[in-house]
Amino acid sequence: MPQSSLYVLPPPATPCLAIDGSEQFFPVRRIYCVGRNYAEHAREMGADPSREAPFFFMKPGDAVVADGARLAYPGQTQDLHYEAELVVAIGGSGENLSAEQAKALVFGYAVGLDMTRRDLQAQAKKGGKPWDMAKGFDRSAPCSAIVPAARIGHPSAGRIQLHQNGELRQDADIADLIWSVPELLANLSSFVRLEPGDLVFTGTPAGVGPCVAGDALVASVDGVGKVSVQIVER
Template identity: 60%
Template sequence: MNSTEPAQYLFNPVIPSLAVAGSDRRFPVRRVYCVGRNYAEHAREMGHDPDREPPFFFTKHPDGLLADGGVFPYPPGTRDVHHEIELVVAIGRGGADIAVEQALEHVYGYAVGLDMTRRDLQAEAKKMGRPWAVAKAFDHAAPCSALVPAAEIGHPGTGRIWLDINGEPRQEGDLAAQIWSVAEVIAHLSRLFVLEPGDLIMTGTPAGVGPVEPGDRLSGGVQGVGTLEIVVGQ
């Protein structure tokens, strides 16, 4: 190819997407928002007071999604990668300044996700007052199961959320323990950004976060939504 010719991907852009459970459809992903410290016990284990903090958000890259059953390559630049199991919300109808009472009408479906975190880089960023991007938005940092439409399962507000590593329990909680409900998270986020179809929201993790090592098998789920399994690569 002549070096002056544009790369092929400029003409055939790859749009990140998630499978829709039980069908051959896919859900194109526009943005990935994440809620920080949305379970009281997790907030405490990270050294914060959950009773005094409003929700805050950070983002991951859509092309950082990793499908269920995939291999999560151990990322460079870190020696301390942590798991965080989460309920994922998929927005099907956009809007701004969405009222809490109408927020769930904007949800297309739900999935199980992992907010993989380079914890040592995050700690360094916190100490220096810098953004978390290198800790949260690296390649393959957002493993996610197939989406299940809300029309099929409703809107889970309670239910077990868990993660095992190599068959040993690591994280255990209940959606009812979220500080901010899904509807409240959507309403708050929509005051900061115009939400659009294709947006994902990772809604926070329960207590028990910790490190992973190459060869570990992570298996987790959310009651009534589904399960997610990945293997940590080299």
């Protein structure tokens, strides 16, 4: 890498997340997300919940937001939705991996919110266009501190919930994932090389819905943690 004095602009700061129980941080490289990975959510979105091959979309790394953030209601939407998700933090590199090889790359786990401009997503779907502006907008990826797998292992079951202003909206178990974490990572590694710093949002259960300025959102996964955000006016 060139010295910073050789850049025509100051290099951007590296987005990062706290590591639970540590003073160190996890640098975020890329954010991958998988769509419709819980059967009931697939049904509520009008899709077939069979085990078709998983599909992925992305958010920019700097869309990540730490726990406790205040999120300004984004522009260009009248239908902002929450989606609670288990998040996987990658600590190694590899491509064309088996499920077991992919599992070995996992550094830890977190809880995330895939914030979505649902009206823009619907327009994109109808027109056969990309979802980028529906999913990859600024501050669209709130995420809790990362809990190392060395401490908690690799959770394959545990309640995942979202509360909106104290009311339960999403309530499922990560055991209900259509594609397990190792399977998802192995499949993703056939398309791109996984690298340290990557985050993988593993899909959301049924119960997604709209939020407005003033709402408090709390997403949680048993044994992993929780992330809380406040939606505020722009």
